[in-house]
C-alpha cells in the first residue's frame with residue numbers, strides 16, 4: 001500500500017492508494033493532532049478508482065472565503081455572507097461521484113433478457129467539471145451496447161454517467177470510464193459511448209470560442225471490430 005500525505009494551508013488530509021479492498025481509519029495527519037480540529041468530516045470515506053480521501057466541508061468553506069477575498073471582494077457584503085458555505089456545498093455536490101461505487105449505483109438493476117439487439121440511450125444530459133480549470137463542461141452522452149443475456153435498468157445508465165461526471169474530469173477519460181462501467185456491469189458484446197460537450201474553460205476564457213463542441217467516443221468489442229455495427233449506432237444517435 002502506497003501512502004501520500006499531502007498538505008495544503010491549514011488542513012491536512014490523507015490519501016491512500018490501496019491495491020484492493022480497503023480498511024482505512026479517519027485520522028488527521030499526525031502533526032495536526034493536538035491542534036484545534038477544524039477538520040469536521042462530513043463524508044467519511046470515499047472510494048474512487050482505488051483512491052481514498054477525506055474532505056472537511058468547513059475547511060472547504062474557509063478556502064472559498066479566501067478565494068473570494070483574493071479576487072478583491074468584501075466577504076462582509078450582504079450578498080456574500082453565506083457564499084463560502086453555499087459554494088462549498090455546491091462544489092461538494094458537483095463532486096459527489098467520488099462517494100459512489102458502481103455497485104451501489106447499479107443496486108442490482110441488471111436483468112436477464114434474451115435480446116441480442118442493440119440497446120441505445122441517447123441525449124443523456126451531462127454536467128461535469130474540467131480538472132484543469134474547475135470550470136463546467138456541459139453536453140450530451142449517448143450510450144449503446146449489445147447485450148449478452150443481460151441488460152441494465154434505463155435510469156442506471158444515467159446514474160453511471162453522473163457518478164463519473166460528478167468528479168474532476170477530462171472528457172476523454174469520462175467517456176472511457178462510462179464505457180468500461182457498462183461493459184463490466186452487463187458483460188455486453190460491445191459498448192459504444194459518445195460525448196458531445198461544450199467547455200466553459202474554452203468559452204469564457206482562453207480562446208473564447210463559443211460554439212466549439214468537443215466530441216469523444218469509445219467503442220469496445222463488436223462496435224470496434226465491425227464497421228456496420230458502429231455505423232448503425234452512429235446513424236441512430238444522429239437521427
Ligand SMILES: [Zn+2]
Nearest residue numbers: 130132133201
Ligand atoms: Zn478546462
